[in-house]
Amino acid sequence: MQTVPNHQVDNLQIEDDRTGLSVECLKRAFLDNLFYVQGKFPKIATKNDYYMALAYTVRDRLLQRWINTAVIYTERASRTVSYLSAEFLMGPHLGNNLVNLGIYDQVKQAVSELGLDLEDLLEQEEEPGLGNGGLGRLAACYLDSMATLEIPSLGYGIRYEFGIFDQDIRDGWQVEITDKWLHCGNPWEIARPEWEVYVRLGGHTEAYTDEHGRYRVRWIPFQVIKGVPHDTPILGYKTNTANTLRLWTAEAPESFDFAAFNSGDYLGAVQEKMVSENLSKVLYPNDDSSQGKRLRLAQQIFFVSCSLQDMIRIVFRQNVPLEKFHEKFVVQLNDTHPAIAVAELMRLLIDEHDMGWDQAWQITQKSLAYTNHTLLPEALERWPISLFRELLPRHLEIIYEINYHFLEEVKAKFPGDSDRLRRMSLIDESGEKYVRMAHLACVGSHSINGVAALHTKLLQQDVLRDFYQMYPEKFNNKTNGVTPRRFIVLSNPRLTNLISSKIGDNWIKHLEDLKHLEAFVDDPEFCSQWRSIKSAIKQDLVAYIAQQNGITVNPDSIFDIQAKRFHEYKRQHLNALHIITLYNRIKANPDIDITPRTFIFGGKAAPGYYMAKLIIKLLNSIGDVVNNDPDVRDRLKVVFLKDYSVKFAQRVYPAADLSEQISMAGKEASGTGNMKFALNGALTIGTLDGANVEIREEVGEDNFFIFGLTAPEVYALKARGYRPLDYYHSNRELKAVIDRIASGHFSHGDTKLFKPLLDSLLYRDEYLLFADYQAYIDCQDRVSQVYRDRDRWTRMSILNAARMGKFSSDRSIRDYCQDIWNIKPVPIELGECIQAKE
Template sequence: MQTEDIQIRIEDDRTGLEIETLKRAILDNLFYIQGKFPEIATLNDYYMALAYTVRDRLIHRWLISSQTYTKVQPREVCYLSAEFLMGPHLGNNLINLGIYDRMRQAVQELGLNFEALLEQEEEPGLGNGGLGRLAACYLDSMATLDIPSVGYGIRYEFGIFDQDIHDGWQVEITDKWLKNGNPWEIARPEWAFEVKFGGRTERYTDEKGRSRVKWIPDRMVQGVPYDTPILGYETSSTNTLRLWSAQAVESFDFRAFNAGDYYGAVGNKVFSENLSKVLYPNDEQIQGKQLRLEQQYFFVSCSLQDMIRTHCDRRGLPISIFHEKFTVQLNDTHPAIAVAELMRLLLDEHGIEWDQAWHITQSTMAYTNHTLLPEALERWAVGLFGSLLPRHLEIIYEINGRFLNEVRLRYPKDDERIRRMSIIDESGDRYVRMANLATLGSYSINGVAELHTQLLKQDVLHDFAEMYPERFNNKTNGVTPRRFMVLSNPRLTKLITSKIGDHWIRNLQELRQLESFVEDLEFRSEWRQIKLAIKRDLANYIQEQNGIEVNVDSIFDIQAKRFHEYKRQHLNVLHIITLYNRLKANPNLDITPRTFIFGGKAAPGYQMAKLIIKLINSVADVVNSDPDVRDRIKVVFLKDYNVKFAQRVYPAADLSEQISTAGKEASGTGNMKFSMNGALTIGTLDGANIEIREEVGAENFFLFGLTASKVSQIKAKGYDPMQYYIANSELKAAIDRINSGFFSKGDTALFKPLVGSLMYQDPYLLFADYQSYIDVQTQVGEAYRDQDHWTRMSILNTARMGKFSSDRSIREYVKEVWKIDPLKICPPNEPCSIH
């Protein structure tokens, strides 16, 4: 049948949006999909019935979208990412469908608790932190802006671990997010691909007399796609998140089975399925494990094969124009093997000559760098790489040889430069440098905030930026206001919309109109009441979770992000201890009450980050139970920080802690989410903080600390933390308190590794920034006392965050990198003549 002939005719219960229809649909799904009747249905059954009701409404739009793509054959962007930190789908889909309130009413009329059903969803935590969440925000914006796109990644059976706290220490628990089934995905086993590993290569002469290469692998795995619809806000565009799950290739089992080796056959199955079993929980720290490279190659190969099949088989287009129809965005170097894999597919499977293959590859790939931290720059030992991907190693050598010849021509006798630019690091043991491969194979290379891009060009990729300046550009990150304002902060959304209408949700710059309400006394009072109500909700949650009673009139001072030394949660702790020491010395001291709230996970193998978590909990134990400081400072560590939880935390903050060592945080995106929800920032001139401060105004931002260039200068001269320790009595007192065992029941050894690093070799310069941080925190405390003025600053923060919508970022990618035209999708059940 021709695609044009397909008529989507689905009965009204699957598409209708009236409350009565929604109620009927929920009960119908409970009956026919869950196989339950109300008397025996569990909360999860109702959640599933509700989710399927929403999914039905997405599927209609999804099929129209993919039919339109099939017909129009537009240029598409494929976003390749090892992580997609999507967060719960249900609420977000209801917002984007525009039926959130209606559905709540329908659910309530059925006598069910809507909030409890939303809570029931296990979030797909298929990412570590900022990088994975950015990918999710970008999918939302691409659909909202009607950009034909696919997100490609891995369907990890276990996502990021759940965090528990035992005796102040982090304990990791496997994340069984699929245990109750996943109503948002559809498996497509009929569209699986095979992926090869290991073995050797062989040269042969083809029928045209050309020398070709054949890869003879020693094992094979199958990738099965699982598709999730991604609906845009107030549009019918519904794109696809396609995640690959690894399965054993049947034919391989068969041979062993026939030979009587039943266990061998099953063993192969277990081995294959291991590939997509678990997400590596390391954030900005590589481990160089073989399985990780296998995962990367696995999803990249499936994705590229999928694109080529769409292009050649479904659309019947010649491979020579592949790059005109597809562009691939590489989310960091995790999918950088795509450069070599596309070359292999073009050379070996499609018989294209080297120069043309390289032209197609380089016109297809674009690379986003997300970090300058040396420990996060991916490199693979040549031995490991070659044993797993022998053909790719050959191709990389060839790319490298040709490239280095060009470098030699351009910069004669500059051997140092050759060594730096080579894809192969030969300074000691040999490694494949993935950043160099990604850079060389891409037509666009970008950083994620102005400062970061500047440092990228100055530092890590300096030689490449000098040779190919036109390929480098900046794309400052953004976040989706649908999830991080509308869904997570309904009260504020309602207030804003009552004043300026709801166009700001699609066009965040419109929040500027709020500036004209800053002098409106009643508006300010409503704004303050809302913040207070949200803080009360969080206070209740803290009471339930941690058994700590907090003062809702205190400053909610929040640091929520992954634990890493460069993010300096321990600098925050030094401030807490300093305040504590002041109160102990002078119990009548008049300070603005504060509640310090922390949330975040540490990589399981990152001992220092785990010790910082332990320190926070230890300080919390002492401070919270000391009657001398009662009601003035409280310390709370909220366990298991994830997307669901983040949505509850951002709206409740008065103060957002963005205190990384300048030059280390590529962008940050939590900083944007806090500020959009009316928190003020205390921050360094790092990543997107700089741009946030430019937008909200220096007078509405608490700046402290060294600049990135000062940091480098100090390091160049040789940083001497001891000198600060000796000269600063409050700093010394804080450090001595930790050292004395005061927070560790007399155990003076516990925090030695942490304190030792701060005192003798700290690459993150805590002591150098300490006094400046303390001083500015004092200003924060004073500023908070003038509630009216604080509220003005809070409103201005929200009003001026328009730039940080991920819609703006995606518009820039579309215009300056991808060069894709939006494609409007017809709404369902309406006459439409767009195509």
């Protein structure tokens, strides 16, 4: 290997400008990048120029690790996790990379010596919002943990030009604005046009006999799209491992343009280019149903085919025989969005690489593993057969063949059970025909996992019961986790420092070590420090709210926060019913002694989800009235913080006293916000749903506010025949709350505005708000009581954080490695040739 020449420049070596970590080096590199990359000098540089200069300075330091990692993985042909996800909700890169490189303080000092403020520069970053919510953020946490645990991995997804929309609130309503995250350029990615691949769409298939007399199929597509990878380094925390997130952009292949151009159809060629590029244009903003949109299916096959072709390229480059694809790669499917991988891998192996069906099927099943993230039946993806045939004629044939073999297997195991065959078929034939993507994923994978213990159990008993009976050995649970690097070290430096001052900083990589904090729970000084940190962070949020919303908030009030996507099953409107209950109590008795609360909401609704948007409007309308009613004084405030994002979440979690996790039991697969709040010392009010069950187990029932029906009680109530009107008529406070909304009190006398929401509650109430109302109110009353005992609350807060060890995404990834992936860490030594000379 070649060594970098040792040019001496002002006592600094050239390589120091790209790799050195001292304050002097960082300053010098920063100015160098400002000059040579941004083409600016301090006098005329904008904040964005400074941000970019700093980002490039940090990226240079990543590249050294990234290249070393790639060299070692290539040399050793290391077994690799390929994480396929339509969404990666990464959040801002700069701060996270500073934390993981361990140079946050040095960089802060370096920029401050240049007269700049690091926090200011961090604010500049437009985060890549390439995901809707929990599923996309989980993928990002898992990349962080895989790099930290030195697990060779590649994240594969789509480089959407427009990520999740920006949310504005106008007149209380959500308004969607196009997200332009690439507007100022993206310093974190490197395009790799040399690894472009082609994806076919549409057209038809033809059978033929090859030179060995074998039956083969040729696919003549209607359209070919080019996929160009853009790579982002994913650095582990204080390791040399830098893995890769590889996102694909769709482009028109040049050859097609030329054909049209030569025939004189210039505009046709441009049109073709536009149609192709549409593919990676925009993230679908729904976090439940898929609505059978053609472009969405095209996005799925696009990124899946690009990624599988890329893996096959790597297999060949590393001289691994294709028959050993499953030894080189394990492919984790993040929900069914990449489930077409089952058919596409079969197609690539059989049609493109001449493999026989049985061997291809073995390899496919051994390579793929499927994670399910939902219990909502309406969220299970299915595609109309007609659409499938039009876009993916060859895949449909392959799916039919898989289905034939599969149903034979089912028949053999359950003879004479035609009902079961109908239920389990990959094709839904009950009306218009559909391909069932969850079934395809189950059949084509060797592992099927849910994301919390309860969720996995409900999958086995209910949503995927037939598949559990067919393949019990495939099922396993992997409870979600979150990365402590982003969600406490970066977002809550004050608490991080306090914790490390007591127990050292080992907990950042071994979150179980937080349990050593329990030794300090009776130490009055520690408790008082804990409390003053929470209080200081709340003050910061008070200032932010004053500036953003113009609302004055009492920093001593309970910060009661519900931050997540808006969905009826998550029941933000149950929270609303509690606010109005308290409001009614004050109106009835203005001197009533109420523990002051600030209700804070954040989250987006799918643009086409009318009811969710109406709930946002309701919350804002309640806020307008409650916040300005002189009777209320500063006892209640309702704040809707617009445009919830990862950046924003990092500001919110640390400030919470109370975390709202109040979904109807049996609907929230896991939840991950619940973990982030508790890690930052918030107490949870929640139902026995998703990971709440396990969080409560860990923190102890005394430190968790539980309420409401359990999942079995929910089923039983629904089976008996649920009548929400009965609750309305028999519960005085509930009736008063509903009547208050119906009267137009929150809508300037307009009695129609919220009628759809009220009607849905009074006559259907699918998510059992009325059934859980009284239990919720009683539980909230207990919360208010306990909060008054500051010592007790602080103790509970400390114990919540101290007992969050299980919910590190490092633990989740270790479990995946052991039970599903069969993969071991590959430590990276920085090679001589490019090692930093410190």
